[in-house]
Amino acid sequence: MARRTISVIMNGVTGRMGYRQHLVRSILAIREQGGVVLDDGDVLWPEPVLVGRDETRVRAIAERHGLERWTTSLAEALADPEAEVYFDAQVTQAREKALRAAIEAGKHIYTEKPTAESLDAALGLARLAREAGVCNGAVQDKLFLPGLMKLKRLVDSGFFGRILSVRGEFGYWVFEGHWQQAQRPSWNYRAEDGGGMVLDMFPHWRYVLDHIIAPVRSVYAHTTTHIPERVDEQGRAYPATADDAAYGIFELEGGIVAQINSSWAVRVDRDELVEFQVDGTEGSAVAGLRNCRFQHRAATPKPVWNPDLPATEAFREQWQTVPDNADFDNGFKTQWELFLRHVATGSEYHWDLLEGAKGVQLAELGLRSAREGRRLDVPELEIR
Template sequence: MTRTTTVRIAMNGVTGRMGYRQHLLRSILALRDQGGLDLGDGTVLWPEPVLLGRREHALREIAERHGLEHVSTDLDAVLADPDVDIYFDAQVTAAREEAVRKAIAAGKHVYTEKPTATGLDGALALARLAREKGVRHGVVQDKLFLPGLLKLKRLIDGGFFGRILSVRGEFGYWVFEGDWQQAQRPSWNYRAEDGGGIVVDMFPHWEYVLHELFGRVTSVQALTATHVPRRWDEHGKPYTATADDAAYGIFELDGGAVAQINSSWAVRVHRDELVEFQVDGTQGSAVAGLRECRVQHRSATPKPVWNPDLPATERFRDQWQRVPDNGEFDNGFKAQWELFLRHVYAGAPYRWDLLAGARGVQLAELGLKSAAEGRRLAVPEIAL
């Protein structure tokens, strides 16, 4: 006999692009559309979101659009509600640490976007507090669930590469300045005083991608830039960009591989996908993006000859083989939500916790310090 258990989730920040599209619409509401989450023991979890934020009119518009009941602008009142089981945070970075700390102190299980705090000390403090309170906690690490990176992980686990030598990543696109075309990202992303900057935004992603797939980051050397110093905000007013909009990083990895990742909101896309990673090993190479992955094995590697006086006779991309899907891929955010809910309500293992989130904050912090000081910095292991 099936038992339906209602799980009330306070969702803070759903008026933002990521909070609404990926977490509310494509994750929590998608779970409701499929009839809830079946735990496999006769229990079905039914997620009941409580929309939380500062703009009540925007929250109510979302609630009415999707037939939801619960809306609040009072964080403390929601956290005091014994029927609320989980607190989720997708706010702007500067507001996250305090809200997550309050949620943990209130005994709520916590699931949060990254970075988890504005500095390593704060991120570690959250992880320690969660351990002391005995609550379950998780951090969104969505890129691990992308089809392209899942295929790449399959290659790594199967020994395709032999010894991995290097990883080269390219991420980014042109974010319009906001004067003659509306910017695709909010203006706070370009103000350091509001927690903006591409290092703070993307280095936590690179930390968990590198750590999970290739090895722990042991050193970082970064160069940052603010390529577009003048932008226009949501009201059409010009402002000075005080945060970095591009970062060029070199990361040494445990095991000897070297990673180079360029991140930029001031680059025009000339690649197959918005993010791509090329992995080179002694036995083969691969290029993985959001969805696709292509490989070239050692036995099928052509012998290119450098001759600038003659045109190339072959298309190099045609020399690579597409990795098949071999399965269906769900939305990565939804897949991780399912894992976290199983962790909370069925005791399933879950390793992407607040300590993992703190590693991302650490790498961003050291990346900015490296850029400011112009030198390579060691990345020490952290523990509670």
Template sequence: MSGTHSTARRRTVRIAMNGVTGRMGYRQHLVRSILAIREDGGIDVGDGTVIWPEPVLVGRREHALLAIAERHGLGPEAVATDLDAVLAADGDAGIDVYFDAQITLAREEAISRAIAAGKHVYTEKPTATGLAGALRLARLAADAGIKHGVVQDKIFLPGLRKLKRLVDGGFFGRILSVRGEFGYWVFEGDWQPAQRPSWNYRAEDGGGIVVDMFPHWEYVLHELFGRVESVQALATTHVPQRWDEQGKPYQATADDAAYGVFQLDGGVVAQINSSWSVRVNRDELVEFQVDGTEGSAVAGLRECRVQHRSATPMPVWNPDLPATHRFRDQWQAVPDNQEFENGFRAQWELFLRHVVLDEPYAWDLLAGARGVQLAELGLKSSAEGRRLTVPELTL
């Protein structure tokens, strides 16, 4: 293990990680966050203390968990298939934090059990299948007095951190609008394997792009531009038949594309297209264009480009003549000016500091409930064909 602080005081935080056999739970949360923190010697909090995360891999498929543990040198004692036993353990075997990256249908019950056991909770989103369940978790956590957080990884992406820098610095003047494009073509699974699990396309299993992506758009818009006050959405299933992991055809019952218009506090209008049935003709898989009275920016996962009012060219519409320049070349790149670590890891570090040092942490289960609320209202708006108000949530 490289980077260990040999003379530091170690504060071990044992984390029950449920769902690490899934793509996101394994790659981003276990490997690129918790194990990466350990590889770098823990989180140095600056007073001679190091926060040391100790993962316990929880799930139903013991053989898969053992394989992961062996691959990363964790040992068989770091594997458990009985969540209740893990939550009930005390002493050196007791856990401090319960983390959930399971499918959405299983999340609410598991988090409820962790809260009842008095464990701090950190979880993927959506936190529940409906707003009532998400609010219930937030109230349970508040009543129990535990610390709780929800993964909101997009605001930790380098491109969006540069965008927030522009917002905070007043670059845009009065912000007028936000336009987002997200998505890519997910293979149907017949002659090329699908790069997303089949449950994503079955509503009965908690799938659908609205429930997956609208919680992301809620916190991105909320954190950068203002609270979402209304939503009008159209959700649809463009590809009605797909093939599962066993090569068997199935009917897609969940939406694979959604087109949303959101009005924000302060009058900003946001339009975001989300699709697993679109081929990419942009620089990154997600891009947001922000237009303001003093300037505009386009931010993706990593890059951010700007065009200030003082440097805006004068386009002239003339369809009879070919364009003599590339519009993309008229924008200026925003410099990094700092190193940006993996966004999932960055948020893990903040949450662990919250648990150990009681440092402030804003992205709690109530914030997660706002994301569930927006997804629920987005689906309702699509079904009813009308714009809906988004009530402000409180406990």
């Protein structure tokens, strides 16, 4: 058994998502488990090269985790012939330029979403990567969450019969920052900095719907900025110019209707921060990040509407829980392992930059739908 080192340039690890989910809970967690064991018995060992604009912060992260390789120069990192993979978790505005430079340097590409700020740019990246012959992937972490994997198990088994509808609720209260510090970065609420609920979450809803339920065929969206002023990390008030809530209706292939509410100005009255209810002719299910409950047609109660009497049925107790039946790992880590295998062995990998472009497409159409107040078709995408 041989160990093969694969050098991974990680740009944006000083940010919350890049640090916590991608560096600590993915790459470092893979190292802690001894690497990725390939089919031939060899072990793939990721060696991160940290990149960040703030020297103090990136050095501190490297020292905290005993990592020797870090730099504030992306050009320097890309010039290293031993570096095989480039990963990007920067703010959206900086992503396209960095990804283009990495592709031109011959690096394999793995990136957070959205892959670019516009559909043309996202398709351009997918085309450039294909022409360069480099492996490429976009983060689609929610497909690897235990709750949604259980939901997919139900879909694949035919449990629902004919699927009729999907209802999704996502969000939580993000503090404005006046009297309690906000738990999300301030750029998320400035459109000029690439912020906004639609650009952030519609790419997620695209791959969740496409890969678990059915392909998205149309979108109607309403967006708003519920909280017009927030306070940034330096304690300064600023106008919130990006949408902080989006209410979308998506028609899926086969006439399935999906309605998803997304808000950073909502208080949570559900079991998990995101939940999807899928209703079909033979049964229904409610899936969150980790859990999934279901109710079969044969076990469905027969409630009768009578507003003059208090409810006597404990509806939530009438559902069953989908068992784990598997060991579920961190979703980000799982996809990292699949991508590294893909780079090392050429194994099958579906979640490429074209899939990432589909998310940007839905976000772009969602914002246009909100501006124009009408339903828009979602055409098929291809790289020309």
